[in-house]
Amino acid sequence: MPPATKPTDFSAARIQETVQQILTAGVLPQIVQAGHPVLRHVAAPFEGQLSGAELGQLIDLMHSVMHKAPGVGLAAPQLGIPLQLAVLEDLFEVDADVAAVRGREPLEFFAMLNPSYRPLGGRAVAFYEGCLSVNGLQAAVGRSESIRLDYTTPDGTRTQRDFSGWQARIVQHETDHLHGILYLDRAELRSLSSNAEYSARWAQPDISLARKELGFLPEGPAA
Incomplete structure (x- = not known):
């Protein structure tokens, strides 16, 4: 299990100031990389630190x-903002065999505030998965195949999906990000690969070849 993480020490005023600086910069912000403390603290629950207009602008920017x-x-x-907010969307075209093995279906855009999840079954x-805050690397991560998500929508409705x-x-x-957890905390570290090595060797629909050759999850499922 990942180690416990501390809550952010950002005040509501500092969160709002950080957001305003990003919104008014006139350019898309850089994505914070591993090693930045903001990625290792529990983000503040959204409790009205931003106005509705600010929240909408931030979601559009993200x-x-x-x-x-x-x-x-x-x-x-x-983006350096310790607030429990994430955006998600997966409309990429994916090889049919890969999609079938990985259970990859299109995910329409949505934003979630204060999310938590629990396994179903x-x-x-x-x-293998990667992260925009861990450039150049991928690793195999075991995760629950089915989950129930509780979250708040941007209009304030508490929702389950x-x-x-x-x-x-x-x-x-993405929910892990809001609690100071990176995918590497849950990864099989013997599977760790550069993007180039992953593309050249391990980009099959499942991880069975990588598992055999790199020596991880020797008794686990091949999925």
């Missing part, structure tokens, strides 16, 4: 940054 990266999710701490699956397959993986990854 959507743009995510597209430019490109990625399928982005959490506010990845006991099945966990492992696949169930996710499975790759959508569930994205939701877990």
Whole structure:
């Protein structure tokens, strides 16, 4: 299990000031990289630190940054903002065989505030994943195949949604960001690969070849 993390010491005023600086800069912000403390603290729950207009502008900006990266999710701490907010979307075209093995279905854009999740059933699956805040690396991570997400929508509605397959993986990854957890904390470290090595050797639909050759999860499922 990942180690316990401390809550952010940012006040509501400092969070709002940070957001305003980003919104008024006139350029898309850089994505914070591993080693920055904001990625290792529990972000502040959203409790009205931003006005509705500010929140909407920040969500739109995060959507743009995510597209430019490109990625399928982005959490506010990845922009240096310790607030429990993340945006998610997965509309990339993916090889049909890869999509079938990984349970990868299109995920329409949505933003979530103050999310938490719990597994539905006991099945966990492992696949390679990466992170926009850990440039150049990928590793195999075991995650719950199906989850139930509790979150607040930008209009303040508390909502529950169930996710499975790759959508569930994205939701877990982004929710972890808001609690100071990087995917490397949950990864099989013997699987760690550069993007180039992953593309050249381990980009099959599942992790069975990488598992055999790199010597990780020797008794686990091949998924």
